[in-house]
Amino acid sequence: xxxxxxxxxxxxxxxxxxxxxxxxxxxxxxxxxxxxxxxxxxxxxxxxxxxxxxxxxxxxxxxxxxxxxxxxxxxxxxxxxxxxxxxxxxxxxxxxxxxxxxxxxxxxxxxxxxxxxxxxxxxxxxxxxxxxxxxxxxxxxxxxxxxxxxxxxxxxxxxxxxxxxxxxxxxxxxxxxxxxxxxxxxxxxxxxxxxxxxxxxxxxxxxxxxxxxxxxxxxxxxxxxxxxxxxxxxxxxxxxxxxxxxxxxxxxxxxxxxxxxxxxxxxxxxxxxx
Amino acid sequence: xxxxxxxxxxxxxxxxxxxxxxxxxxxxxxxxxxxxxxxxxxxxxxxxxxxxxxxxxxxxxxxxxxxxxxxxxxxxxxxxxxxxxxxxxxxxxxxxxxxxxxxxxxxxxxxxxxxxxxxxxxxxxxxxxxxxxxxxxxxxxxxxxxxxxxxxxxxxx
Numbered sequence: 001x002x003x004x005x006x007x008x009x010x011x012x013x014x015x016x017x018x019x020x021x022x023x024x025x026x027x028x029x030x031x032x033x034x035x036x037x038x039x040x041x042x043x044x045x046x047x048x049x050x051x052x053x054x055x056x057x058x059x060x061x062x063x064x065x066x067x068x069x070x071x072x073x074x075x076x077x078x079x080x081x082x083x084x085x086x087x088x089x090x091x092x093x094x095x096x097x098x099x100x101x102x103x104x105x106x107x108x109x110x111x112x113x114x115x116x117x118x119x120x121x122x123x124x125x126x127x128x129x130x131x132x133x134x135x136x137x138x139x140x141x142x143x144x145x146x147x148x149x150x151x152x153x154x155x156x157x158x159x160x161x162x163x164x165x166x167x168x169x170x171x172x173x174x175x176x177x178x179x180x181x182x183x184x185x186x187x188x189x190x191x192x193x194x195x196x197x198x199x200x201x202x203x204x205x206x207x208x209x210x211x212x213x214x215x216x217x218x219x220x221x222x223x224x225x226x227x228x229x230x231x232x233x234x235x236x237x238x239x240x241x242x243x244x245x246x247x248x249x250x251x252x253x254x255x256x257x258x259x260x261x262x263x264x265x266x267x268x269x270x271x272x273x274x
Numbered sequence: 275x276x277x278x279x280x281x282x283x284x285x286x287x288x289x290x291x292x293x294x295x296x297x298x299x300x301x302x303x304x305x306x307x308x309x310x311x312x313x314x315x316x317x318x319x320x321x322x323x324x325x326x327x328x329x330x331x332x333x334x335x336x337x338x339x340x341x342x343x344x345x346x347x348x349x350x351x352x353x354x355x356x357x358x359x360x361x362x363x364x365x366x367x368x369x370x371x372x373x374x375x376x377x378x379x380x381x382x383x384x385x386x387x388x389x390x391x392x393x394x395x396x397x398x399x400x401x402x403x404x405x406x407x408x409x410x411x412x413x414x415x416x417x418x419x420x421x422x423x424x425x426x427x428x429x430x431x
Contacts, residue, residue, distance in 0.1 A: 019276075027276040035278035044284060048291045055299040062302045064309030078303045100296035108291060144277060148284025152292075155285075 009224050016120065016220050019142065020127075020134040037142060044139035047111040055107065078103060084261065088268040094160060098267050101156070105149065106260040112140040113212055113252030117245055120219045140255075141212040143205070150205035153263050154197065160270040173273065204262050211255050215248055399427045 007015060018026045020039040027035050058074035067075060085099040115138045124135040139145045161170045174193045175186040222244060226237030403423055 021278070027278060029276070031277045033279050033282075035276075035280075036283065037278065037280040040280055041283055041287075045287055048287055052291060052294050052299070055295060055303075059299045059302040062306035064306050064313055067306075067310075075303060075307060078300070079307065082304065096300075097292070097296050100300040101292040103300065104291045104295040105288075142280065144280035145284050147277070148281040149288055151281070152285050152288040 012224060012227070013217070013220055015134070016124065017136070017217075018134045019136055020132060026134075037136075037144060039135045039137070040139045040142040040145055043115060043137055044108075044112060044145055047115070047139065048108055051104065051108045051111055055103070077107070081106060081260070085264055088261075088264040089271060090268070091164070091271055094164075094267070094271065098156075098264065102260045102264050105263055106256050109140060109149075109208065109259050110252060110256035112138065112145070113256055115139065116141070116212060116215050116219065116248060116252060120216070120223045136216075138212055138216050140208055141216045143209045143213075146209040146212075147202075147205035149208075149259070150201045153204060153266055154201040157197075157200075157266050157270040160267055164271050165273060169273075200266055204259070204266070208255050208259050211251060215244075215251060218244055219248075395427060395430050398430060399423060402426065 019037040021027060022034075022036040022038060055074065058071055061068075062071060062075075081103045082099055085095050085102055089095050089098050118137060123137045124132075127133075127135045136142065161173075165173060175181075175189050177189060178192060179185045179189050219241070222237055222241045225233045225240065227233070406419075
């Protein structure tokens, strides 16, 4: 690319794993709040808008009469999410917000994951034509994205904890669960609760990120096969790429579903008193 | 693997999307689903009701048929009875007429025989008188012998 010569395998991978951010070069520090990943934001917002448009179109045309195919498909989705929400979150009032959240999360994450199925070089190469030299097109393979979502879920958990149990009730639970109400156990309980919240949130975000990042990386490695421009490389690329893409259809759906289910489960836990 | 402000931006986007879905997507779809479920339930209930009505109507039809058959039987029996009664009546009437006619004929025949007998008696009497006149021409007092003749006529009766 800018170097003028064909990139080596490791340059290719590193290049593809570099975000287009507000600084214009790869982020140096592990955490830097002044940097914004433009590519992730762009694709996640665009896909979010597509999600909303898709759902909103179905909603605006929804009738109680005979549904069309599109409406039926969205209804199947809504019904699935509504059923799951009903089974996990035992508060009709909370479900009014939680169930739509779960639906949004499922469709949005599914679409973000589905970006993985586009050829790895397609969008970055088009971007390069317009002078954009870094681009990662799978927003859910960006830890900021997935942790952003899981922290959002954490905030909802905290909100419902306070709302359902009252602030005092929740604080009481923080110090008395899971081991019981005894002054000696208060610090242990509190530490356990903090660890639980942290572990839930981090694992929630990391699980999705890890899966999508690994998937993206495998697609890049497969692309490197084809990049050798040999018969073996080409055949290998076609075979491995096909197999991985088909397998990935399962992964992107499954990960979106898992993220949605865990969202419901964590919020459901916030409704239950110990 | 680096964390940066994207995380916060994504957090905000997340809640905006969730809010939008809650406000504009979820309610109409769920409403439509609930309404349709209600409609289907109503339809099923109506179908059940129609089925029940049908079986009821069929029962009624069977009952009506049975009644009609029974009443037809009754009508036939009573008609037969009536016909038999009519025939009996006619037979009795005919017998009566025949008897009457026989009696009338017999009476008439009796009267005619009587009359013939009387006429015969008259004639016999006259013949007897004429014969006697011829035999007893000379000394016969018609007047004197009238009583005798009347007695004779009486005996002939």
